[in-house]
Amino acid sequence: MTPGARLQAAIDILDTILTGKPAEQALTNWGRGNRFAGSKDRAAIRDHVFDCLRCKRSFAHLGGRADGRGLVLGLLRDAGTDPAALFTGQGYAPAPLTEADAPNPAPMPRGVALDCPDWLLPAITHSLGPQTDDVLRAMRHRAPVFLRVNLARATRADAVALLAQDNIATRPCALAETALEVTENARRLRQSRAFTEGVVELQDAASQAVIAALPDLAGARVLDYCAGGGGKALAMAARGADVTAHDADATRMQDIPERAARAGAAITLQTQPNGLFDLVLTDVPCSGSGTWRRAPQAKWALTPERLTQLAGIQRSILRQAWDHVRPGGRLLYATCSLLDAENSQIVAGFTADTANATLGAIQRLTPLDGGDGFFSAIILKES
Numbered sequence: 001m002t003p004g005a006r007l008q009a010a011i012d013i014l015d016t017i018l019t020g021k022p023a024e025q026a027l028t029n030w031g032r033g034n035r036f037a038g039s040k041d042r043a044a045i046r047d048h049v050f051d052c053l054r055c056k057r058s059f060a061h062l063g064g065r066a067d068g069r070g071l072v073l074g075l076l077r078d079a080g081t082d083p084a085a086l087f088t089g090q091g092y093a094p095a096p097l098t099e100a101d102a103p104n105p106a107p108m109p110r111g112v113a114l115d116c117p118d119w120l121l122p123a124i125t126h127s128l129g130p131q132t133d134d135v136l137r138a139m140r141h142r143a144p145v146f147l148r149v150n151l152a153r154a155t156r157a158d159a160v161a162l163l164a165q166d167n168i169a170t171r172p173c174a175l176a177e178t179a180l181e182v183t184e185n186a187r188r189l190r191q192s193r194a195f196t197e198g199v200v201e202l203q204d205a206a207s208q209a210v211i212a213a214l215p216d217l218a219g220a221r222v223l224d225y226c227a228g229g230g231g232k233a234l235a236m237a238a239r240g241a242d243v244t245a246h247d248a249d250a251t252r253m254q255d256i257p258e259r260a261a262r263a264g265a266a267i268t269l270q271t272q273p274n275g276l277f278d279l280v281l282t283d284v285p286c287s288g289s290g291t292w293r294r295a296p297q298a299k300w301a302l303t304p305e306r307l308t309q310l311a312g313i314q315r316s317i318l319r320q321a322w323d324h325v326r327p328g329g330r331l332l333y334a335t336c337s338l339l340d341a342e343n344s345q346i347v348a349g350f351t352a353d354t355a356n357a358t359l360g361a362i363q364r365l366t367p368l369d370g371g372d373g374f375f376s377a378i379i380l381k382e383s
């Protein structure tokens with residue numbers, strides 16, 4: 001496909017997404033209907049689509065319109081590329097420019113320039129203070145791909161060498177001693193020896209940092225109360241913890257046995273949590289505001305009502321999970337959110353209302369640290 005044809009494909013897919021379709025579904029449907037497109041074409045189109053979704057407000061301003069065509073015009077103008085050279089109408093390229101394609105001549109308001117919904121800007125500013133604009137600017141760009149080295153299988157240096165045999169280039173990331181950033185050929189990862197033999201797993205560096213900060217995991221009885229696909233359960237098992245995974249939706253845990261087998265780890269699954277544990281992790285459902293580089297549609301879909309609903313879910317999970325912490329044990333509350341309403345306010349409310357709970361160490365990470373935005377807080381249970 002020519003560069004122009006790839007842009008037209010992105011325009012068509014964006015127009016579908018703007019009707020409310022999930023991005024992944026729209027991309028898959030397009031791929032099925034256009035089987036002539038090679039893997040490089042599909043990757044380039046996907047990048048265009050996600051770049052536009054991340055920067056929807058500012059690109060619509062630069063493109064002079066909020067549809068797929070406007071967003072792609074904004075993408076090009078933002079990168080300093082003259083769209084006229086690509087919007088030629090030749091072959092499958094987008095139709096030539098008209099007056100309707102001129103940029104919006106007004107100055108960009110702050111929320112538009114930062115690609116943040118207006119209603120959210122005060123809450124984010126309250127949470128991030130002087131870092132707000134830099135964090136929001138960082139969220140306008142693609143997130144790096146990170147791997148977690150399974151130290152039970154190999155050292156980080158050995159993992160780098162094994163990945164290099166499959167032409168996957170990586171570099172160490174300072175957020176955790178297990179973390180590698182993929183710098184070339186990330187798309188080959190799932191076929192690589194390092195992945196199939198359980199030497200590396202895909203996991204964001206901030207998630208790794210949260211587990212890396214936990215002392216004394218070796219031999220500890222741990223309950224991962226919201227285990228999902230088991231990313232953090234596996235990271236704790238690799239540190240020598242005796243991990244039990246639970247999730248209200250058991251189907252979310254279906255890949256854990258296969259992932260654990262690949263990693264050489266033993267993880268017990270419980271559909272009904274049972275017993276007392278040294279450590280309970282609640283990696284609760286949240287706005288995902290720390291991951292909006294990778295899931296940009298969620299940024300535009302979040303509403304104040306949903307945020308209130310999430311806070312109710314977070315408080316309720318914390319109360320349920322607390323019953324499984326042994327006296328003298330710890331709970332680790334975690335979200336991939338940047339918002340105080342889901343983070344410090346939830347743990348402060350819980351410790352204020354719970355006689356035997358004391359707030360311990362808190363860790364806050366933003367995309368400026370390299371990985372996703374992440375919040376974690378230890379809550380200690382008196383003996």
Ligand SMILES: C[S@@+](CC[C@H](N)C(=O)[O-])C[C@H]1O[C@@H](n2cnc3c(N)ncnc32)[C@H](O)[C@@H]1O
Pocket residue numbers: 225226227228229230231232233246247248249252283284285286317
């Ligand atoms: C952020 S995800 C967990 C991601 C996972 N810890 C990981 O590292 O891959 C949150 C999970 O909480 C689960 N969940 C939602 N409500 C719950 C509840 N009341 N009790 C336990 N799990 C719940 C969801 O099904 C979802 O899998």
